[in-house]
Amino acid sequence: MKALRFEKGKLRLDRKVPAPRVPGEALVRVKKAGICNTDLEIVRGYAAFSGVLGHEFVGVVEESPDPTLTGCRVVGEINAGCGSCGLCRAGDPRHCPSRTVLGIVGRDGAFAEYLTLPTRNLLSVPDSVEDRAAVFTEPLAAACSILEQLQPAPGGCVVVVGDGKLGQLIARVLAAGGCDLTLAGKHESKLRLARAAGIRSLPADEIAGDFARSCDVVVEASGSPAGLSFALGLVRPRGTLVLKSTFHGAVEVDTSRIVVDEIRIAGSRCGRFAPALRLLEERRIDVEPLITAELPLDEGVSAMELAAAPGTMKVLLSPPVS
Amino acid sequence: MKALRFEKGKLRLDRKVPAPRVPGEALVRVKKAGICNTDLEIVRGYAAFSGVLGHEFVGVVEESPDPTLTGCRVVGEINAGCGSCGLCRAGDPRHCPSRTVLGIVGRDGAFAEYLTLPTRNLLSVPDSVEDRAAVFTEPLAAACSILEQLQPAPGGCVVVVGDGKLGQLIARVLAAGGCDLTLAGKHESKLRLARAAGIRSLPADEIAGDFARSCDVVVEASGSPAGLSFALGLVRPRGTLVLKSTFHGAVEVDTSRIVVDEIRIAGSRCGRFAPALRLLEERRIDVEPLITAELPLDEGVSAMELAAAPGTMKVLLSPPVS
Numbered sequence: 001m002k003a004l005r006f007e008k009g010k011l012r013l014d015r016k017v018p019a020p021r022v023p024g025e026a027l028v029r030v031k032k033a034g035i036c037n038t039d040l041e042i043v044r045g046y047a048a049f050s051g052v053l054g055h056e057f058v059g060v061v062e063e064s065p066d067p068t069l070t071g072c073r074v075v076g077e078i079n080a081g082c083g084s085c086g087l088c089r090a091g092d093p094r095h096c097p098s099r100t101v102l103g104i105v106g107r108d109g110a111f112a113e114y115l116t117l118p119t120r121n122l123l124s125v126p127d128s129v130e131d132r133a134a135v136f137t138e139p140l141a142a143a144c145s146i147l148e149q150l151q152p153a154p155g156g157c158v159v160v161v162g163d164g165k166l167g168q169l170i171a172r173v174l175a176a177g178g179c180d181l182t183l184a185g186k187h188e189s190k191l192r193l194a195r196a197a198g199i200r201s202l203p204a205d206e207i208a209g210d211f212a213r214s215c216d217v218v219v220e221a222s223g224s225p226a227g228l229s230f231a232l233g234l235v236r237p238r239g240t241l242v243l244k245s246t247f248h249g250a251v252e253v254d255t256s257r258i259v260v261d262e263i264r265i266a267g268s269r270c271g272r273f274a275p276a277l278r279l280l281e282e283r284r285i286d287v288e289p290l291i292t293a294e295l296p297l298d299e300g301v302s303a304m305e306l307a308a309a310p311g312t313m314k315v316l317l318s319p320p321v322s
Numbered sequence: 323m324k325a326l327r328f329e330k331g332k333l334r335l336d337r338k339v340p341a342p343r344v345p346g347e348a349l350v351r352v353k354k355a356g357i358c359n360t361d362l363e364i365v366r367g368y369a370a371f372s373g374v375l376g377h378e379f380v381g382v383v384e385e386s387p388d389p390t391l392t393g394c395r396v397v398g399e400i401n402a403g404c405g406s407c408g409l410c411r412a413g414d415p416r417h418c419p420s421r422t423v424l425g426i427v428g429r430d431g432a433f434a435e436y437l438t439l440p441t442r443n444l445l446s447v448p449d450s451v452e453d454r455a456a457v458f459t460e461p462l463a464a465a466c467s468i469l470e471q472l473q474p475a476p477g478g479c480v481v482v483v484g485d486g487k488l489g490q491l492i493a494r495v496l497a498a499g500g501c502d503l504t505l506a507g508k509h510e511s512k513l514r515l516a517r518a519a520g521i522r523s524l525p526a527d528e529i530a531g532d533f534a535r536s537c538d539v540v541v542e543a544s545g546s547p548a549g550l551s552f553a554l555g556l557v558r559p560r561g562t563l564v565l566k567s568t569f570h571g572a573v574e575v576d577t578s579r580i581v582v583d584e585i586r587i588a589g590s591r592c593g594r595f596a597p598a599l600r601l602l603e604e605r606r607i608d609v610e611p612l613i614t615a616e617l618p619l620d621e622g623v624s625a626m627e628l629a630a631a632p633g634t635m636k637v638l639l640s641p642p643v644s
Contacts, residue, residue, distance in 0.1 A: 243581050246578040251577045253575045255565055255572075256368065256569060259566065259589040259590065259591055263589045264593055
């Protein structure tokens with residue numbers, strides 16, 4: 001099969017990869033996959049990953065130890081736990097110490113014609129959710145995890161920093177969750193996109209003064225060290241900063257600000273898929289305007305370049321229909 | 323009066339400072355004051371403070387708008403709020419946006435013969451608590467604030483990083499609060515001091531491997547960027563890192579670790595004095611072994627140098643007895 005691999009510092013389309021076979025896991029034919037900033041960061045050295053990239057997908061189960069899944073259209077939680085540690089037994093493999101993570105840690109990913117995952121990771125996609133929406137389940141779930149962590153839902157002044165893919169999804173999820181929020185970004189076209197979804201969206205430099213040290217919850221989703229510093233500057237004393245972006249390398253942080261103002265910081269990564277699928281099924285979130293382009297897997301290398309270009313939102317990859 | 327001032331980048335003993343007079347505030351004659359790492363950091367540029375240093379003290383009220391206080395031996399909470407904002411009205415001026423802070427922000431401090439504070443900041447010291455113990459009330463309260471923030475008391479694996487003054491006090495307070503904890507440090511003599519107080523204390527390099535990514539709560543009290551990085555490395559996924567040290571300048575932090583392992587960080591500064599005074603009154607904490615030296619205020623500049631020297635624990639200053 002074809003697969004987009006990152007190996008020895010090089011990204012290339014490999015046309016002769018054997019289709020994966022993992023005993024006990026389901027074989028999924030990928031219908032669509034989405035390029036995430038994490039994929040771009042991996043190519044910059046993040047996570048020291050080597051293999052097939054990609055962790056956002058929708059596909060069809062071709063073979064499965066659980067025959068009721070065969071033929072189902074599915075999305076898949078990306079953390080595959082050991083199945084036997086305390087965390088896994090409690091049903092949450094997201095922090096299993098020996099987990100693999102689809103296209104990120106020790107497991108080939110979704111930028112390929114086929115992937116495998118444990119059957120317990122797979123969720124059937126309701127018929128009413130189209131492929132172009134279902135492929136957003138993973139990043140939407142990551143956005144939902146903020147509400148999971150900050151229970152009850154954050155009240156007061158909430159700001160999402162970053163008008164890119166992740167910030168846009170987080171803003172939509174928090175708004176759907178009842179938050180009164182403001183999206184802060186640097187790109188007028190992206191801010192317009194958020195406004196079209198009913199989200200109050202302002203240029204970062206406009207809110208810097210008015211919102212300084214006054215926000216109850218600030219979500220950092222810009223993916224840049226400057227965005228993190230900006231976000232920290234908005235948090236009120238005893239407020240909360242949620243960190244969502246992962247990027248390669250260390251960041252300079254004014255830790256005295258955190259101590260003196262007793263700020264709480266919450267790292268936030270993967271969420272559960274069920275709430276995200278529900279948001280899509282109930283059409284409470286429209287992801288279609290966030291898709292910049294859909295390209296065949298054959299053009300995967302160019303698709304990654306496009307995804308990294310300024311102004312691009314989500315780029316989807318479609319493996320060839322077999 | 324005499325006072326140890328930091329001004330225009332210079333620390334010096336000023337022998338002719340007018341005694342402070344602030345209408346509506348109590349005048350306190352300082353009996354003893356303690357040198358804190360924050361004082362040393364201010365001399366390195368932290369907080370851009372200019373004036374009389376010092377925020378740890380015990381003294382006697384000489385004049386007061388509330389005559390019942392006159393003649394009382396007191397300690398004083400260091401944040402002086404506006405008295406009228408929501409936070410101050412709720413009885414907690416620690417984050418009042420227009421607060422002054424004794425010897426740190428906009429208010430002359432305790433390394434002097436006299437200081438002033440609002441009467442609501444002052445607490446009477448029980449007769450059984452000697453001056454050399456009472457002067458520790460402020461840093462002990464700062465240690466107590468960790469228990470206030472992490473209610474209920476942290477269970478599981480707790481590590482305090484830093485065997486200096488602050489780490490020693492935090493370890494004693496958490497142990498008195500029922501925590502099963504380990505103190506990690508780099509100085510055998512300081513680790514011995516903690517062991518003598520019944521605290522399990524180990525060299526940092528010995529615990530690095532065994533405790534890596536496994537601790538529920540890690541308290542960073544080393545006052546160094548390397549200590550912060552070390553502390554972060556000990557926190558388990560979804561664990562909590564408490565930041566206590568303030569220091570001048572930004573610190574490089576691996577924020578991806580925070581995101582991927584969904585670590586919580588809690589900045590922690592000043593605590594309430596009442597629980598700290600109770601610990602001293604009930605003799606649950608013995609601070610006497612933590613005193614390296616007591617010097618007259620006249621020798622304040624040398625005292626600051628001694629406080630900054632390796633191996634030194636608490637240095638006390640005594641203004642002349644009038």
